Amino acid sequence: MTDNSLPNEIMDIEYESPSCPTNAAWARIPKEPSKSERTELIARVKQLLIEKDAVMVSHYYVHPDLQDLAIETGGCVSDSLEMARFGRDHKAKTLIVSGVKFMGETAKILSPEKTVIMPDLDANCSLDLGCPIDEFSAFCDQHSDRKVVVYANTSAAVKARTDWMVTSSCALEIVNHLKDQGEKILWAPDKHLGRYIQEKTGADMVFWEGSCIVHDEFKAVELIELKKQHPDAKVLVHPESPYDVISLADAVGSTSAILKAATEIDATTFIVATDKGMFHKLQQMNPEKTFIEAPTAGNSATCKSCASCPWMAMNGLANLAEALEKGLNKIKVDDSIRERAKLPIDRMLDFTAKLAEQRKSGIVPNIGAA
Numbered sequence: 565m566t567d568n569s570l571p572n573e574i575m576d577i578e579y580e581s582p583s584c585p586t587n588a589a590w591a592r593i594p595k596e597p598s599k600s601e602r603t604e605l606i607a608r609v610k611q612l613l614i615e616k617d618a619v620m621v622s623h624y625y626v627h628p629d630l631q632d633l634a635i636e637t638g639g640c641v642s643d644s645l646e647m648a649r650f651g652r653d654h655k656a657k658t659l660i661v662s663g664v665k666f667m668g669e670t671a672k673i674l675s676p677e678k679t680v681i682m683p684d685l686d687a688n689c690s691l692d693l694g695c696p697i698d699e700f701s702a703f704c705d706q707h708s709d710r711k712v713v714v715y716a717n718t719s720a721a722v723k724a725r726t727d728w729m730v731t732s733s734c735a736l737e738i739v740n741h742l743k744d745q746g747e748k749i750l751w752a753p754d755k756h757l758g759r760y761i762q763e764k765t766g767a768d769m770v771f772w773e774g775s776c777i778v779h780d781e782f783k784a785v786e787l788i789e790l791k792k793q794h795p796d797a798k799v800l801v802h803p804e805s806p807y808d809v810i811s812l813a814d815a816v817g818s819t820s821a822i823l824k825a826a827t828e829i830d831a832t833t834f835i836v837a838t839d840k841g842m843f844h845k846l847q848q849m850n851p852e853k854t855f856i857e858a859p860t861a862g863n864s865a866t867c868k869s870c871a872s873c874p875w876m877a878m879n880g881l882a883n884l885a886e887a888l889e890k891g892l893n894k895i896k897v898d899d900s901i902r903e904r905a906k907l908p909i910d911r912m913l914d915f916t917a918k919l920a921e922q923r924k925s926g927i928v929p930n931i932g933a934a
């Protein structure tokens with residue numbers, strides 16, 4: 565069993581480095597509302613969603629309240645690929661994206677006619693922040709013979725300089741497809757995911773040196789020790805984790821793939837290496853199973869991290885209600901960037917839609933499955 569009291573737990577943590585790039589985000593994490601405030605906020609959001617013709621699109625890492633509210637009001641909780649697809653296909657005039665900035669930008673790029681609102685526009689991502697457009701563009705120029713494949717966790721400007729966008733749920737298949745076409749690949753920005761994909765596909769890839777501050781902290785040495793204490797536990801790992809952690813996994817995949825694996829694998833205990841926001845849905849879908857956090861601390865720790873993304877935790881009920889009520893925090897993407905950035909996203913969505921059709925008819929092997 566796991567504890568879902570995410571924000572208070574996060575706020576109690578002390579950090580070693582006063583210059584840590586996440587300090588500003590930690591300082592902005594909303595306080596947990598009281599019981600009565602929470603009830604009032606939930607009712608207010610429900611009413612506003614109707615009045616504003618809005619739907620919630622939430623990621624698995626955000627506060628459990630924002631996940632449950634999305635489901636209760638006809639929205640979605642999913643991985644980043646499904647968030648993009650759901651937002652694009654939903655008929656609501658307004659999308660409330662609870663997640664991080666690249667998810668809001670992707671929604672706006674796919675649906676420029678819709679208003680896209682986020683509870684906090686400063687909710688970012690270390691992968692996005694670590695891949696500024698000018699340096700990325702220069703890197704692309706140095707490797708102009710390669711197809712440029714970027715992870716969804718990047719800015720709209722980076723996507724506009726890209727051939728393909730991928731998420732962790734389709735990266736393997738897309739890189740494999742490009743390799744089959746004889747293409748060499750420039751991969752950005754997550755080096756761990758890139759290395760995992762390269763090992764699985766054997767593709768010729770060069771890498772941008774980015775990483776996720778959350779997944780980067782999972783520790784193989786301590787994970788081996790934890791496995792000894794739970795010899796029957798299966799290990800589920802998000803591929804943004806370091807290579808030696810991925811090597812210990814029974815299943816590797818996107819947040820949706822982790823959920824699928826936890827539901828389908830015949831085991832009662834799981835050690836999970838991803839943001840702890842994920843435990844809410846894992847436990848909800850599998851009440852009889854036990855989920856244990858993969859270790860981020862111990863002898864080999866470099867930071868007092870806690871497997872919690874500070875930017876995801878910036879999404880709260882109160883800032884969501886205020887943004888929706890007052891029409892604040894609208895995502896804007898410059899038209900010229902938006903039109904160019906849409907191409908690699910559309911390519912990914914078309915590819916994955918075809919893949920899903922083929923899988924239904926049993927034509928292709930499910931190489932990316934957890």
Ligand code: 13P
Nearest residue numbers: 643644645731732818819
């Ligand atoms: P998913 O696409 O697996 O949901 O991953 C998004 C993310 O930011 C993980 O850290």
Ligand code: SF4
Nearest residue numbers: 664689690776778873
């Ligand atoms: Fe970015 Fe990591 Fe947060 Fe995901 S968990 S949004 S990759 S910083």
